Ligand SMILES: Nc1nc2c(c(=O)[nH]1)N[C@H]1C(S)=C(S)[C@@H](COP(=O)(O)OP(=O)(O)OC[C@H]3O[C@@H](n4cnc5c(=O)[nH]c(N)nc54)[C@H](O)[C@@H]3O)O[C@H]1N2
């Protein structure tokens with residue numbers, strides 16, 4: 001591990017020429033020039049495919065290169081010419097592969113042949129798709145009941161595949177549809193549904209150009225949503241003020257040089273954040289309670305930010321909320337937030353002087369015990385100031401996976417909304433299961449006790465993405481059968497149930513052809529726009545099936561024909577995706593005329609009442625929600641650990657061991673730590689440490705986990721907090737330490753102690 005400092009230090013802009021060079025290098029290394037340019041030229045273009053990199057929306061006017069450095073990495077990584085099949089699996093035992101890093105596994109290339117690991121076998125061996133479907137069908141049917149089976153989805157899956165998948169799973173007889181969003185924005189969905197009546201954001205891309213004040217909270221867009229920086233840059237150039245709320249001074253939040261703008265490349269780009277607020281990890285609920293308290297205290301003065309007309313006309317719960325704000329002391333706010341009162345005053349005064357306010361956020365808010373309450377406190381701020389349901393304002397949770405929002409819209413949920421369920425019931429002649437489904441954390445717990453015995457994963461890397469890696473690995477190994485529908489090899493293929501299956505599939509950038517011709521799929525971005533995606537590359541192997549075909553063929557094999565034949569012809573659906581979309585039109589509220597609307601340029605916008613100021617809660621009003629103020633409190637000698645992404649990974653897919661914007665090179669096994677906290681413990685940069693994490697369970701017992709072998713690196717992080725990379729640090733995250741109300745693991749606030757491994761601890 002090394003730490004390099006550029007001469008311009010931290011203030012150098014994100015992206016710029018370096019981003020162009022890295023993209024060119026990725027083309028050279030992963031696909032070659034012709035295939036690379038061919039695939040990149042169609043990313044995010046009308047008539048092309050949706051970039052699998054993130055869920056940020058596309059502008060109406062697109063440039064020729066409508067992708068970013070990290071989108072290019074994601075695209076080129078799946079468009080790679082390398083592939084693996086039976087020879088690779090004959091050469092390497094599963095145990096041997098399990099010793100390899102996530103990066104090495106991904107670098108081997110695309111999966112091309114269905115493979116099986118039979119009980120007791122040391123190697124995967126090839127089989128045909130038909131044999132694989134038969135084995136999986138037998139495995140699922142051997143479970144004591146459909147509720148003993150679970151079906152995970154990762155958010156790259158198309159609307160068509162996700163809709164059919166949930167239909168198949170419910171026809172089979174269970175609602176067990178755990179999903180990557182359980183680990184991700186579930187807290188946002190739960191919070192916003194209760195506050196506003198919809199579990200999604202209320203902002204359009206255009207609103208960024210109209211907003212006068214934008215808060216970017218708990219989010220690292222320079223790495224994870226780089227195209228968002230273009231929207232922030234434009235907002236800045238139009239005069240908006242941007243406030244970043246983040247313990248880290250993330251590079252992309254400081255300055256951004258648009259790689260396609262010559263003047264940016266020459267002068268180092270546009271300054272993004274006007275104000276940097278650096279709270280304690282998990283100090284955001286207290287910070288926003290503080291801003292709201294300040295606004296209420298300032299109300300008697302001229303030009304108050306409090307919008308009483310909006311509050312009276314559109315909201316409920318203000319009295320109780322005001323009482324809870326009054327009851328919260330300043331000393332508690334300052335202690336829990338880690339932000340000075342003068343800074344809070346500055347933010348409140350700013351809010352009073354600006355017309356449209358947007359709050360955006362991502363994992364820095366969603367992965368804490370009080371995540372739902374924190375997001376509701378941010379929403380209370382927007383409601384107090386009348387900043388929901390008008391142009392240039394609103395709530396903007398920025399989704400992660402490129403179609404995670406779409407998957408939820410088309411039914412990957414533990415319990416279907418009533419109208420959706422009624423429509424589905426009336427179209428089909430099987431009874432929908434009634435027991436609410438298990439989410440990701442519940443699925444792992446159920447695997448451990450025999451409550452789930454067969455597991456299917458439509459994309460993703462369930463083991464590495466989940467908390468408590470060792471526990472989850474043991475839980476998976478108790479399953480009778482596990483099956484992965486995947487593009488690339490990952491750790492979830494190597495720690496499996498007794499029997500394990502791999503179904504390789506086409507990626508989004510590849511052409512999908514059936515007997516009815518070339519097929520398109522569709523996706524929904526973070527702002528509720530649904531649009532088409534058409535791959536343009538030749539598949540990396542001629543026999544690969546699409547996700548839709550795999551789901552249809554599994555359904556055809558699994559479901560008793562007498563229960564569904566009259567209503568559903570799975571083979572026909574697999575051949576012609578228009579037929580799937582007709583079915584979605586008839587069943588999923590908001591998707592009428594799906595095929596026709598999809599052919600409109602840029603797709604269509606799903607209805608979103610709160611965006612227009614029509615709150616879709618039961619009362620028809622937006623709700624102020626009062627929660628007690630809280631913060632995950634490290635005990636004496638403890639620190640609070642957040643697990644974050646580097647600039648060179650997509651979730652569990654690791655592209656390199658560098659994190660350029662943070663100056664980390666050559667290793668991901670690092671612990672970023674404040675120099676004061678290092679000194680107290682007598683630690684030096686580069687020193688090897690063991691980390692122990694702690695969690696008090698519901699029964700009062702203290703659990704611990706440990707991870708040896710991280711190297712300490714002095715870093716500009718507020719004292720009391722430390723950071724390590726996801727997924728390497730996941731063994732420290734506890735399965736039963738989850739956000740209240742959403743059950744999202746608390747991956748950003750883990751109590752830890754740090755001990756030197758180079759001799760006895762000197763603390
Ligand atoms: N290139 C790339 N793009 C991606 C992904 C990827 O891995 N690579 N992943 C995709 C997915 S699925 C998702 S969900 C998104 C994730 O996008 P992000 O949420 O940006 O990802 P994280 O790395 O988890 O970053 C969390 C940020 O929150 C800050 N933070 C941590 N704890 C706190 C806190 O308590 N308070 C505040 N205010 N800030 C905090 C961290 O310093 C960090 O800047 O990105 C998506 N896009």
Ligand SMILES: Nc1nc2c(c(=O)[nH]1)N[C@H]1C(S)=C(S)[C@@H](COP(=O)(O)OP(=O)(O)OC[C@H]3O[C@@H](n4cnc5c(=O)[nH]c(N)nc54)[C@H](O)[C@@H]3O)O[C@H]1N2
Nearest residue numbers: 154184459460461465485486487488490643651652726747
């Ligand atoms: N500690 C900690 N844990 C976290 C997080 C964190 O911040 N900290 N973040 C959480 C978040 S936000 C998320 S979203 C989850 C991510 O959880 P997942 O979505 O489960 O994980 P990914 O790493 O995105 O999945 C990568 C794998 O998906 C497969 N794949 C890629 N593209 C396709 C495709 O088009 N089709 C199919 N069928 N397969 C494909 C490849 O085999 C690849 O190896 O992780 C969560 N876990």
Ligand SMILES: [Mo]
Nearest residue numbers: 184185400401
């Ligand atoms: Mo995510």
